[in-house]
Amino acid sequence: MSVYSIAVDLGGTNLRIAAVDSDGKLLEKLTTGTEVQRGRDFVIREMCDAIQSLMVKHRGSGDLAGIGIGVPGFTDMDTGMVMRSPNLPDWENFPVREEIERKLGTKVILENDANSAAMGEKWLGAGRHTDHMAMYTLGTGVGGGIVMNGRLWHGMNGMAAELGHCNVEAEGHPCGCGSRGCLEQYASATAIVRMAHEAIDSGNAPDLADAARGDVEFSSRGLYQLAIQGHVSAQRIYQRVGRALAIGIGGMVNALNLPMYVIGGGVASAWDAFAPTMFQELKVRSFIYSVTAPDHVEQGKKHTVVTIALMGSDAGLYGAARLPMLGPAAQTEPMRSPAQL
Amino acid sequence: MSVYSIAVDLGGTNLRIAAVDSDGKLLEKLTTGTEVQRGRDFVIREMCDAIQSLMVKHRGSGDLAGIGIGVPGFTDMDTGMVMRSPNLPDWENFPVREEIERKLGTKVILENDANSAAMGEKWLGAGRHTDHMAMYTLGTGVGGGIVMNGRLWHGMNGMAAELGHCNVEAEGHPCGCGSRGCLEQYASATAIVRMAHEAIDSGNAPDLADAARGDVEFSSRGLYQLAIQGHVSAQRIYQRVGRALAIGIGGMVNALNLPMYVIGGGVASAWDAFAPTMFQELKVRSFIYSVTAPDHVEQGKKHTVVTIALMGSDAGLYGAARLPMLGPAAQTEPMRSPAQL
Numbered sequence: 001m002s003v004y005s006i007a008v009d010l011g012g013t014n015l016r017i018a019a020v021d022s023d024g025k026l027l028e029k030l031t032t033g034t035e036v037q038r039g040r041d042f043v044i045r046e047m048c049d050a051i052q053s054l055m056v057k058h059r060g061s062g063d064l065a066g067i068g069i070g071v072p073g074f075t076d077m078d079t080g081m082v083m084r085s086p087n088l089p090d091w092e093n094f095p096v097r098e099e100i101e102r103k104l105g106t107k108v109i110l111e112n113d114a115n116s117a118a119m120g121e122k123w124l125g126a127g128r129h130t131d132h133m134a135m136y137t138l139g140t141g142v143g144g145g146i147v148m149n150g151r152l153w154h155g156m157n158g159m160a161a162e163l164g165h166c167n168v169e170a171e172g173h174p175c176g177c178g179s180r181g182c183l184e185q186y187a188s189a190t191a192i193v194r195m196a197h198e199a200i201d202s203g204n205a206p207d208l209a210d211a212a213r214g215d216v217e218f219s220s221r222g223l224y225q226l227a228i229q230g231h232v233s234a235q236r237i238y239q240r241v242g243r244a245l246a247i248g249i250g251g252m253v254n255a256l257n258l259p260m261y262v263i264g265g266g267v268a269s270a271w272d273a274f275a276p277t278m279f280q281e282l283k284v285r286s287f288i289y290s291v292t293a294p295d296h297v298e299q300g301k302k303h304t305v306v307t308i309a310l311m312g313s314d315a316g317l318y319g320a321a322r323l324p325m326l327g328p329a330a331q332t333e334p335m336r337s338p339a340q341l
Numbered sequence: 342m343s344v345y346s347i348a349v350d351l352g353g354t355n356l357r358i359a360a361v362d363s364d365g366k367l368l369e370k371l372t373t374g375t376e377v378q379r380g381r382d383f384v385i386r387e388m389c390d391a392i393q394s395l396m397v398k399h400r401g402s403g404d405l406a407g408i409g410i411g412v413p414g415f416t417d418m419d420t421g422m423v424m425r426s427p428n429l430p431d432w433e434n435f436p437v438r439e440e441i442e443r444k445l446g447t448k449v450i451l452e453n454d455a456n457s458a459a460m461g462e463k464w465l466g467a468g469r470h471t472d473h474m475a476m477y478t479l480g481t482g483v484g485g486g487i488v489m490n491g492r493l494w495h496g497m498n499g500m501a502a503e504l505g506h507c508n509v510e511a512e513g514h515p516c517g518c519g520s521r522g523c524l525e526q527y528a529s530a531t532a533i534v535r536m537a538h539e540a541i542d543s544g545n546a547p548d549l550a551d552a553a554r555g556d557v558e559f560s561s562r563g564l565y566q567l568a569i570q571g572h573v574s575a576q577r578i579y580q581r582v583g584r585a586l587a588i589g590i591g592g593m594v595n596a597l598n599l600p601m602y603v604i605g606g607g608v609a610s611a612w613d614a615f616a617p618t619m620f621q622e623l624k625v626r627s628f629i630y631s632v633t634a635p636d637h638v639e640q641g642k643k644h645t646v647v648t649i650a651l652m653g654s655d656a657g658l659y660g661a662a663r664l665p666m667l668g669p670a671a672q673t674e675p676m677r678s679p680a681q682l
Contacts, residue, residue: 146597156600156643158598160597160598162596163596166596251508255485255502255597256494256496256501284521285520302677335473335600
């Protein structure tokens with residue numbers, strides 16, 4: 001008898017729930033709006049009803065491994081709580097995992113959405129041939145996930161892989177996290193639009209100023225269109241994105257020497273505009289490694305591969321489905337601070 | 342019957358060989374000069390003779406777990422070769438491990454010296470109460486070692502934990518690795534002296550210029566003396582060291598969320614001069630963690646501890662002794678590049 005999971009991707013706008021079997025086959029997917037404004041209890045009730053309906057319907061598909069839930073925000077592995085989530089303010093410090101486990105009588109795994117996406121890419125996407133990879137999710141912010149030995153690396157507080165907050169510019173743009181010059185301030189969709197406004201304000205980007213006055217969609221996507229159409233100021237912005245990614249990824253190459261780094265999220269679709277600068281800088285910024293795109297590898301060499309994600313917006317959903325299928329990890333003890341001993 | 346190892350710390354100037362038992366008790370230590378100029382074969386012969394004499398002498402101390410050798414340079418785990426070492430040029434691409442195993446008929450583990458030091462601190466030093474830590478060794482250069490789940494993390498090419506080459510200043514000082522603005526360019530003994538010369542050359546450090554003309558030892562140690570005596574220019578240099586460390590360590594806190602980061606090597610003894618700036622900046626540079634010195638921890642909280650190493654120059658020797666005592670790690674398969682599949 002095969003095994004399946006139920007996965008939940010709790011986004012700011014959409015709630016997606018799916019039944020996925022252990023081969024990665026999608027059995028069914030439901031999508032509804034996340035009516036966050038109706039409050040936590042309402043959303044949890046809706047979610048549980050939908051999960052329940054999938055559980056009943058797919059009872060014949062095999063054993064239910066559990067329920068994996070990807071949430072936008074920090075999750076505490078030990079307590080199963082959402083610790084901080086700008087999109088789900090009233091979920092903070094509430095025992096979500098326990099509540100859902102109680103309602104459904106099934107094992108629930110709560111995971112940060114960027115970590116879930118990394119696990120999805122590792123299972124069925126760009127990382128399917130490796131057990132070790134880091135993923136950068138370039139969206140409104142920049143999220144990250146690190147997979148080592150086939151497992152997500154959570155760290156002591158379950159808050160590892162905040163790769164968007166590694167520094168790429170010592171005294172750079174202030175970040176919401178309290179620091180300055182974080183990768184997120186140079187490689188997120190938000191940052192791209194900000195950098196375009198900065199360029200216009202500096203008076204050095206008359207072409208962007210024209211575009212902004214015209215009917216071009218002034219978004220990271222619109223700026224990507226301008227870049228591939230040859231607008232130099234827009235190209236320069238994406239070069240900055242590429243350079244920032246190279247400093248961030250280069251640091252991880254030097255620190256972890258993983259075989260693969262995957263770039264996903266909406267901004268990743270502007271790959272053509274930022275990747276050339278990124279690879280050029282990575283050769284300089286990462287210590288003696290042969291960092292290359294997957295189509296430039298030499299047979300038999302241990303290249304570090306930096307590549308685009310393959311699963312699109314489904315990565316998080318599949319990753320959340322995968323989590324309950326994995327047995328206990330080698331490191332199962334909660335990690336303690338030496339100060340607690 | 343107890344177990345013991347023989348450890349070798351092959352430095353640029355000293356060759357230290359010790360027999361250490363599984364409780365970390367030093368059974369015997371031999372120190373000789375490393376006569377590198379007499380060539381690889383000579384050094385290996387001397388080393389093997391010394392190891393052999395310890396093996397014979399301590400035969401009664403228990404079972405020999407193996408021989409651990411810490412070398413200054415990159416080592417390839419798969420082949421047991423030194424891949425690059427400025428101090429041991431004729432050792433490159435030579436099967437050192439195989440040669441020594443053949444000569445002595447015993448299991449040999451070859452390890453980078455900074456990794457060995459991290460393992461030494463983890464076993465008997467600052468990290469003895471945790472299974473997860475990163476260590477920064479601030480010497481002529483800046484080395485690093487990462488311990489996760491009690492094991493060194495080697496990465497795909499055995500070249501992980503090059504923490505001295507993480508970027509802390511996007512367009513900073515050129516580094517020997519080919520990049521710019523690496524931590525090593527702001528936190529090594531070499532960098533400290535360079536920054537002092539830069540300050541003098543800029544004309545903004547007349548007190549340092551006076552010191553340089555006088556009989557003060559113009560080294561990182563001498564500059565530390567000036568700093569604690571109240572010389573503002575010397576203090577400013579150590580503040581830059583602290584800030585650079587904060588950006589580097591902050592990145593690792595955000596990426597790995599380890600419970601402990603240990604700072605060792607000769608420059609660590611200037612802790613008083615750089616640590617206040619480092620902690621101040623770490624609060625800003627690391628995402629939402631409560632990063633603190635060990636004497637400021639609150640009971641029961643999962644603090645990230647940043648602390649000074651405890652084992653001094655013996656860390657690498659004890660770490661090398663520990664390696665053969667550890668059984669096979671969870672990840673025993675050599676890590677492959679997805680490009681090789």
